[in-house]
Amino acid sequence: MTHRIYFDNSATTPVRKEVVDEIMPFLTELGGNPSSRHYEGRVVRTAVEAARAKVAAALNADPAEIYFNSCASEGNNTVLRGYMLGLGKNTKKNHIITTAVEHPSIFNTAAALEKEGFEVTYLPVDGKGNLNLDDLRKAIKENTGLISTMFVNNEIGNIYPVEEIGKIAREHNILFHVDAVQAVGKIPVDVKKIGCDFLTVSAHKFYGLKGVGSLFVKRGRVLKNLLTGGHQEKGKRPGTENVVGIIGMGKAIELAVAELDEEAKRVAALRDHLEQRVLAEIPYTRVVGDPSHRVPTLSNISFRFVEGEGILLKLDTEGIAVSTGSACSSSDLKASHVITALNGDPEEAHSSIRFSLGKHSTLEDVDYTVDTLKSTISLLRSFSPIYDEFVNSDKH
Amino acid sequence: MNYTEKVMDHFLHPRNVGKIENPNAIGKVGNPACGDIIEIFLRINPEGIIEDISFETFGCGAAIATSSMTTEMVKGKHIDEALKVTRDIVAEELGGLPAEKMHCSNLASEALHKAINEYKAKYGLK
Numbered sequence: 001m002t003h004r005i006y007f008d009n010s011a012t013t014p015v016r017k018e019v020v021d022e023i024m025p026f027l028t029e030l031g032g033n034p035s036s037r038h039y040e041g042r043v044v045r046t047a048v049e050a051a052r053a054k055v056a057a058a059l060n061a062d063p064a065e066i067y068f069n070s071c072a073s074e075g076n077n078t079v080l081r082g083y084m085l086g087l088g089k090n091t092k093k094n095h096i097i098t099t100a101v102e103h104p105s106i107f108n109t110a111a112a113l114e115k116e117g118f119e120v121t122y123l124p125v126d127g128k129g130n131l132n133l134d135d136l137r138k139a140i141k142e143n144t145g146l147i148s149t150m151f152v153n154n155e156i157g158n159i160y161p162v163e164e165i166g167k168i169a170r171e172h173n174i175l176f177h178v179d180a181v182q183a184v185g186k187i188p189v190d191v192k193k194i195g196c197d198f199l200t201v202s203a204h205k206f207y208g209l210k211g212v213g214s215l216f217v218k219r220g221r222v223l224k225n226l227l228t229g230g231h232q233e234k235g236k237r238p239g240t241e242n243v244v245g246i247i248g249m250g251k252a253i254e255l256a257v258a259e260l261d262e263e264a265k266r267v268a269a270l271r272d273h274l275e276q277r278v279l280a281e282i283p284y285t286r287v288v289g290d291p292s293h294r295v296p297t298l299s300n301i302s303f304r305f306v307e308g309e310g311i312l313l314k315l316d317t318e319g320i321a322v323s324t325g326s327a328c329s330s331s332d333l334k335a336s337h338v339i340t341a342l343n344g345d346p347e348e349a350h351s352s353i354r355f356s357l358g359k360h361s362t363l364e365d366v367d368y369t370v371d372t373l374k375s376t377i378s379l380l381r382s383f384s385p386i387y388d389e390f391v392n393s394d395k396h
Numbered sequence: 397m398n399y400t401e402k403v404m405d406h407f408l409h410p411r412n413v414g415k416i417e418n419p420n421a422i423g424k425v426g427n428p429a430c431g432d433i434i435e436i437f438l439r440i441n442p443e444g445i446i447e448d449i450s451f452e453t454f455g456c457g458a459a460i461a462t463s464s465m466t467t468e469m470v471k472g473k474h475i476d477e478a479l480k481v482t483r484d485i486v487a488e489e490l491g492g493l494p495a496e497k498m499h500c501s502n503l504a505s506e507a508l509h510k511a512i513n514e515y516k517a518k519y520g521l522k
Contacts, residue, residue: 309456347428383413385452
C-alpha cells in the first residue's frame with residue numbers, strides 16, 4: 001500500500017512496536033490463566049499485576065483501585081448503571097449531572113437511565129464548547145448523587161476543568177466520574193489532583209490494543225457489578241482477563257506518560273502549522289472548539305459550503321484519513337450532537353472535519369494534507385449550490 | 397454497506413456539474429439542516445427533449461453521485477421519459493446505495509421532477 005496519512009488518532013491509534021514486543025511472549029509461549037496456581041498461571045498473574053501497577057502509576061492511583069475491563073464504553077456503563085443499580089429502590093440520590101457533549105457511551109446510557117426513572121441534567125456548552133461552572137452549581141439539587149463529565153472532548157479536543165468540577169462535587173458530597181479516554185497520553189491525568197471517585201481509560205487511544213480498558217474506582221467507593229461470574233478483578237468484573245490487552249496497556253500507558261511532555265510539544269507544533277495554513281490559505285474556514293483549552297493533537301475545522309463526508313471521501317482517495325461530525329458519514333444520519341451543541345448550527349456540524357494527529361505524524365504529512373485540502377475544497381465548492389448562492393449575493 | 401465502485405466513480409468524477417447557460421427549468425430540493433441541497437438545471441427544447449442538464453449539490457458522496465447519475469440518465473431524453481426516473485432506479489443504476497442513504501441523499505430525481513413539473517405547468521403541458 002502506498003504511504004497513508006493517518007489523521008484519525010482520536011478514533012483509534014495503531015499498536016506501537018514496544019507494545020507488540022511486550023505482549024509477544026504471552027501470545028506464543030506463556031498461555032496460562034492468571035487465576036491458576038501453577039507456574040503457567042503465576043507467570044501471567046505477575047505480568048498482569050505489573051501492568052496494573054503501571055496503569056496505577058500513570059494515573060497516580062493505587063493498583064488496588066484499578067480494574068481492567070473491555071473498553072471505555074464498558075467503563076462508562078459500569079459507572080452509570082452500577083451507580084443506579086447500587087441505589088436500588090432508594091430514590092433520594094437519583095439525579096445525575098452530565099454534559100451535552102459527552103461520548104455516546106455516557107450520553108445514551110444517561111438517556112437509558114432516564115427511562116428507568118432517573119433524572120439527568122445535561123449541562124450546556126457555549127459557542128466555543130466550554131462549560132460554565134455556574135450552570136453546574138445551579139444544577140445541583142438535594143437528590144444529585146453523581147456528576148459525570150469528560151476530561152477531553154473527542155470531537156473538538158476541549159479540555160474541561162475537572163479539578164474545579166471535582167471540588168464542587170466534593171463540597172456537595174456528590175460522587176464524581178471522569179471519562180478520561182481522550183486525555184491519557186495527551187495531557188497529565190492525576191486522579192488525586194482531579195479528586196474524582198471514578199475514571200475511565202481505554203488502551204487503544206494511546207497505542208495499546210483495542211478491547212481493553214480500565215476503570216479507576218477510588219478506595220471505599222462501590223459500584224454494583226454489571227456482570228455476575230467468577231472472582232476476577234476482585235469479584236468486580238468477572239471473566240478471564242484479556243491478558244495480552246492488559247499487558248500491552250501497561251506498556252503503552254507507561255510510554256505515553258514518559259513521552260508526554262516532548263510529544264505534546266512536537267504534535268502541537270504540527271497541529272498549529274496545519275491550522276494556520278488552512279485558515280490562511282482556504283477561505284471561509286474556522287476552528288471549532290476553543291484553541292486556548294485544547295489537547296495538542298486535535299484540530300476541528302469547518303469548511304463552509306461543503307459537506308464533511310464529501311471531504312472525507314475525497315481525502316481518503318488521496319491517501320489521507322480524517323473524520324467528520326457530519327451526519328452523512330454516520331449510519332444514524334444525525335449531525336454531531338457535540339458541534340450542534342456549540343451553536344445550534346447543523347450546517348457547521350455537516351461541514352466540520354476532525355484532524356487528530358499522533359506520534360507518527362510528520363510535517364510532510366501536514367503540508368501534503370493542506371495542499372490536498374485546498375484543491376478538494378475548491379472542487380467541492382465549485383458545484384455547491386450554497387456557495388454559488390453566497391458568491392452571487394452581496395454578503396461576501 | 398460501503399459505496400459501490402460506480403458510486404465512487406460518479407462522486408470522484410461527477411458528470412454535468414455546475415450551471416448550464418440559459419436553463420429554462422430549475423428544481424431545488426433539500427435544506428442545509430439535513431445536510432443535502434440539490435439543484436438541477438435543464439434546457440428543454442420545444443419538442444420536450446432535455447438538450448442539456450447540470451446540477452449543483454451540497455451533500456455527501458451519495459448525494460453527489462446520485463445527482464451525477466440522474467443527469468446522465470436523462471440527458472437527451474424526452475421530459476416524459478425523464479419523469480419515469482425515480483430514486484430507486486437511480487440507486488439501482490449505481491449498483492445500490494447504503495440503506496440509510498436511500499432517502500436523505502437520493503433527492504436528485506425529486507429535483508428533476510420538480511423542475512419538469514414546473515416547466516410543464518408554465519407552458520400548460522400535461
